[in-house]
Amino acid sequence: MTLGFVMLVHTGFDRAEQVARYFAANGCPVVIHVDGKVRTRKFRAFRQRFEGEPMIRFCGRIRVEWGTWSLVRATQKAATRLLKQFPQVRHVFLASGSCLPLRPVAELRAYLDAHPETDFIESVTTDHVTWTVDGLEEERFTLRFPFSWRKRRRLFDAYVGLQRWLGLRRRIPDGVSPHLGSQWWCLTRRTLESILEAPDRAEIDAYFSKVWIPDESYFQSLARRYATRIESRPLTLSKFDIEGKPHVFYDDHQPLLERSDCFVVRKVWPRAEGLYRNFLDDDRPAIRRAEPNPGKIDRVFSKANERRASGRVGLYSQARFPAPGYGGGQTCTRxxxxxxxxxxxxxxxxxxxxxxxxxxxxxxxxxxxxxxxxxxxxxxxxxxxxxxxxxxxxxxxxxxxxxxxxxxxxxxxxxxxxxxxxxxxxxxxxxxxxxxxxxxxxxxxxxxxxxxxxxxxxxxxxxxxxxxxxxxxxxxxxxxxxxxxxxxxxxxxxxxxxxxxxxxxxxxxxxxxxxxxxxxxxxxxxxxxxxxxxxxxxxxxxxxxxxxxxxxxxxxxxxxxxxx
Structure with a gap:
């Protein structure tokens, strides 16, 4: 038993159950965190479906809100229980309830066995790489963010402006090098235990709890502190549009997903029957696989983002009605x-x-x-x-x-x-x-x-x-x-x-x-x-x-x- 999964679930429970059972059937233990905002009756009904399933466990619940420390705290809880309950696990793979495996679990396990000391986590420095889409980079580590960006936007912006005006800056804890990256990672037991059992964890957690969108920086920064070898790329395919929102994948994306050679994809539409039926079938015809390389399909997403931003010249619709002069042309033809x-x-x-x-x-x-x-x-x-x-x-x-x-x-x-x-x-x-x-x-x-x-x-x-x-x-x-x-x-x-x-x-x-x-x-x-x-x-x-x-x-x- 070398691979375990942490799943963060807040909706789409039928699909999350389907994927969790698939992992467990392939010998991979799963610990599920269900968002604390989910009603107790619904949560209990979901948990009861797994009674008698020794490979699937649940952890304590946190009320999760996007872009806040609660998401990291939920991940910590689930990862801690996975490491404690399943000591044979050597790699921990973080997934969501809307993730779907693209390749058989046996291939992922074999791949990780070939890289036993490698952490797969996107981790880029704020100094040298522009990573975010329309958001804060270096300032997310030096300012405080006690207010919700989604629910209290005016207060969020006003407080950021006030800190800039007063010249306030937070001290970054010793030994922490700020890095950013995708939330979805696959870490070795050694690295993850080092993060969760660090002697100064209370100080580190207190600092990151006031960082903006800490799920994109907490593990990404601390992995640099403890990892033996890092591959700065996730094994999960996740693509984002020009607004930083994740692309949703549908049935007609199947050839594209297969071409990426990635092991897992996020985010799949719950009603994509064809994708779930195909990729959760270990008896499907074998495909010659290569190294995971989402870059092979980047051109398609770049084209989609360009179309999303500029539309088609001369086309106006309810979904795209740009400001005057935006989009490169007023009409479509001479x-x-x-x-x-x-x-x-x-x-x-x-x-x-x-x-x-x-x-x-x-x-x-x-x-x-x-x-x-x-x-x-x-x-x-x-x-x-x-x-x-x-x-x-x-x-x-x-x-x-x-x-x-x-x-x-x-x-x-x-x-x-x-x-x-x-x-x-x-x-x-x-x-x-x-x-x-x-x-x-x-x-x-x-x-x-x-x-x-x-x-x-x-x-x-x-x-x-x-x-x-x-x-x-x-x-x-x-x-x-x-x-x-x-x-x-x-x-x-x-x-x-x-x-x-x-x-x-x-x-x-x-x-x-x-x-x-x-x-x-x-x-x-x-x-x-x-x-x-x-x-x-x-x-x-x-x-x-x-x-x-x-x-x-x-x-x-x-x-x-x-x-x-």
Whole structure:
């Protein structure tokens, strides 16, 4: 009998019983500590299940709270009884009720027999290695922590701050070198007895009782004091996420767990029937084993932590809704925004769809509703064209649309008549290609039969809105690919400007732009703009409209030049 187990149990009693019986059936004594917070009736029922089982014992109970001395005290109680009741035990393996053996116990016993004087415990110095995830390292040994970090967080932080401000530092006992590491270890009898029977244990325990999270430092530090040889690695596979919380393993993790070659894993989901059925079966087919090496699967967990931290670019969900700018991207794919083109050209959406492919929507942020391509009322991802639903989260409306249609490039129109809340989001999104013809809204106004007084008021309103939007182009943080022309500049050379935008969207190619969309009737536009100016509504976003030909459309000449 060379191997014994200490099990710390506070929940999942059926699984803990299953694992404890497995250890005992393989000749390994087990001492179980049940959390003192567990009701007496439940504890007694659990203990009665092991009546007549000579290899399984229980120890006195401690009310355990995370990150406090109580967890070390519970481990001390269970380990003391194991060493006393089973003198043949040479190695003591610390496990929890959610641990599961990954390899037959015979392999673990043989491995320890080959290393009779070795302690397997992660033990790293605070000076040379950053071990913790978002927590205290050196200060956990030099400050006092009488308050619970979980239950009295404000008081905990305030007291830490006060000690820092006053410059208070605790004296580390002689002979103790602060080390940190995983709670789960496998120690030799000699080392463990030396820790538990040390002549200055009362002083050591009093010191560590005020250390923050002492279960990650008590045995890790004292093993350095007494061990003959330390392998600074646990034989238990335990992985932690970016918040320092343990990863939970499920049935579909079985190939990953086998690849690690570790002897025990923590933490297994209680309902992972496949894992318990497979790994507690000593008759399963033998697998060629190697030295325990959890590093072989580190890449998978690094990827999981990266995904957890950053998510997938452009994906927003209830589980991940990061702060603005956090996560590396706003949207998941490239898209196009055209402003003013549908005012200047007839049926521009149909022409654009033929030219670049993908889906060309009209005004997704129109006041009445989202104008999806083809007049659809519901898009991929069950996105409704309801203006109320869209405006509740205008940015997420776009990110959801792009996520649900990824693989197909989306284009839509945007102008001063639309809801403007989305404007700055578009400008700072590197996935957006924006083509803007400022002042193009004047074209449908001059073609309108409405009274001029109304047109004048409407022109003033639209210009004010567009000027606010254009002001954003000069702000820091603009990441979109922006092409901006005034109405006059574009009208004088429409094919050249349009070709520039299309080439960026589709990529450079040998094809020239030989077919232009039909431009609106621009005769009289110059006169209309002059009248607006003379009536007191000065056109400011159209460029030098005096350069426009008086009373004629410049497009025919441009089109003839293209096809020559």
């Amino acid at each position: 898209y196009n925004v055209f402003s003013g083109f549908d005012d200047l050209f007839r049926d521009f959406d149909a022409w654009l769809a033929r030219r670049i492919g993908g889906r060309v929507h009209r005004h997704l942020y129109a006041p009445e509703m989202a104008e999806f391509a083809g007049g659809e009322t519901v898009m991929n991802g069950c996105l409704s064209n309801s203006a109320s639903l869209r405006d509740y989260r205008s940015e997420q409306f776009l990110t959801n649309l792009l996520w649900s249609t990824r693989g197909e490039r989306q284009s839509f129109f945007f102008g001063p008549n639309d809801r403007q809340a989305i404007g700055w989001f578009l400008l700072r999104d590197p996935n957006a290609t924006m083509a803007i013809i400022s002042g193009a809204w004047a074209v449908p106004l001059h073609l309108s039969d409405r009274p001029f007084a109304e047109l004048k008021s409407e022109a003033a309103r639209l210009q004010r809105i567009e000027m606010d939007f254009l002001r954003g182009l000069r702000m820091p943080g603009v990441a979109a690919r922006v092409h901006h022309w005034s109405l006059t500049d574009f009208i004088l050379r429409p094919a050249e400007k349009l070709h520039t935008v299309l080439e960026e969207i589709t990529g450079p190619g040998p094809r020239r732009l030989t077919e232009m969309p039909r431009m609106q009737d621009l005769s009289g536009l110059r006169a209309f703009l002059i009248r607006l100016r003379n009536e007191g509504t000065k056109p400011q976003v159209m460029g030098d409209f005096a350069a426009l030909p008086a009373g004629e459309d410049p497009q025919p000449e441009e089109r003839s030049r293209l096809v020559r």
